[in-house]
Amino acid sequence: MARWLLAGLVACVLVARPVAASPPPDRGTHIRALTFGILPMGGPTESLEAWRPMLDDLSRALHLPIHSLSVSTYEGLGQAMAEERVDFAFVSGRLALDAVTRDRMQVIAQLTRTNGSRGYYSLLLVGKDSPLHSVDDMFRQPGRLRYARGEVLSVSGYLVPETQLFANRKLDSDTFFASVMVDNHQNNALAVANNEVDVATNNTADFERFAKRFPDQYARLRVLWTSALIPHAVVVMRTDLPAELRQRVTAALTSYGKGRNAAAELAKLQLIHDISGFSPAGNETLVPFADIEFNLDRRRVYSAQWVSDSAMQTRLRRIDAEHEALIRQLMAPTRP
Structure with missing residues (x-):
């Protein structure tokens, strides 16, 4: 602590x-x-x-x-x-x-x-010789692995993997792993290469940059998972x-x-x-990112504990209304 x-x-x-x-x-x-x-x-x-x-x-x-x-x-x-x-x-x-x-x-x-x-992809990285060969291998080890992720405002470093992997399984990455390190993509990749963590988030653009700057460390890494396209x-x-x-x-x-x-x-x-x-x-252009937030919020509702189904449905309706209002705002014409 x-x-x-x-x-x-x-x-x-x-x-x-x-x-x-x-x-x-x-x-x-x-x-x-x-x-x-x-x-x-x-x-x-x-x-x-x-x-x-x-x-x-x-x-x-x-x-x-x-x-x-x-x-x-x-x-x-x-x-x-x-x-x-x-x-x-x-x-x-x-x-x-x-x-x-x-x-x-x-x-x-x-x-x-x-x-x-048209975009790029979020990645999960592991060591080249890691025993993890699929995300299923990872999810079979709750509380045992060390994780490095991006900040909560990072789309590829946090939001996309949290939405597409963890929330889908009613999990939170911050409680699933034995330890969680928060840093930028470069340092997270170095942490995996140096065996300081077992799994780290990254993205295709930053991983390409990493390969040029740190070729030796890059050679020690392997992609475990690739997300859907991110604008x-x-x-x-x-x-x-x-x-x-x-x-x-x-x-x-x-x-x-x-x-x-x-x-x-x-x-x-x-x-x-x-x-x-x-x-x-x-x-x-930001509608896809609003949708990512929306999906993550809804999945977290379903994985939370509620005093009643009515309370859960009230929260879901609020999330839906806030999302609809945000989409209207983003689609509205902007002044030059």
Whole structure:
């Protein structure tokens, strides 16, 4: 228990100490600069270095300085958006839902990959020589295995495996395993490779990046399970910024890697990892992520203990109503 509490305290410290590439901009009466928030990929410094070349190009195209902010956790980025410390950000679908419904932001673009894929997949990783050869093998060992997962806001690191694997069996991963470690995809994969845990969540995009950075450790790993397709991450932007500016940012972002400097720009996108650019998108892009949350909430209801069937049905009706309202909000036209 002491170790668990210490890990929580460390996570809180990481949230409170974002890594910024430069001082926050002076908002003033006019927009003098923009701040871009970066979804954690590996470490915050690594993420800043990967995004900086593309952001410098966007800055020149917009004739506006673009500062950047990278944090160690999903919660840290969510907090930065809630406090309006970022103007636009690259985020997972789950973070984007909060940004759109709570933080006055809207989806303006969605990541595209070089291979033309429509999304990516959540993974469960085990050691190459692990005795686990299927998820059934894993589920036959309650309370015996060590688990590493992503934060609760991570779609591939928590929400999808929790929905598609554990909740389907009326289980909670946090109580099924002997121990649970919460970290980013890179560190979780390293934990399996170094035999610190038995099973870890990951995703196909991050696992490809891991293979290039840590080839020796990659060779020690094996994929145990692959999820259904997850739509790519998105870029969200504050709706209280001037409409003309939002339109310019969207145009610059979605045209990047497609014009006369396409070859050089695509090379800079590759630094982020096999990104071919960004396509125009709106809040409706988040419907699949809302459905993931909805399905997980309903499955948790069925696995919980209730004083009566009436109480359970009341909770289910509330979940249904909240989901329907969210879908209406996401499908509603957004102002330019």
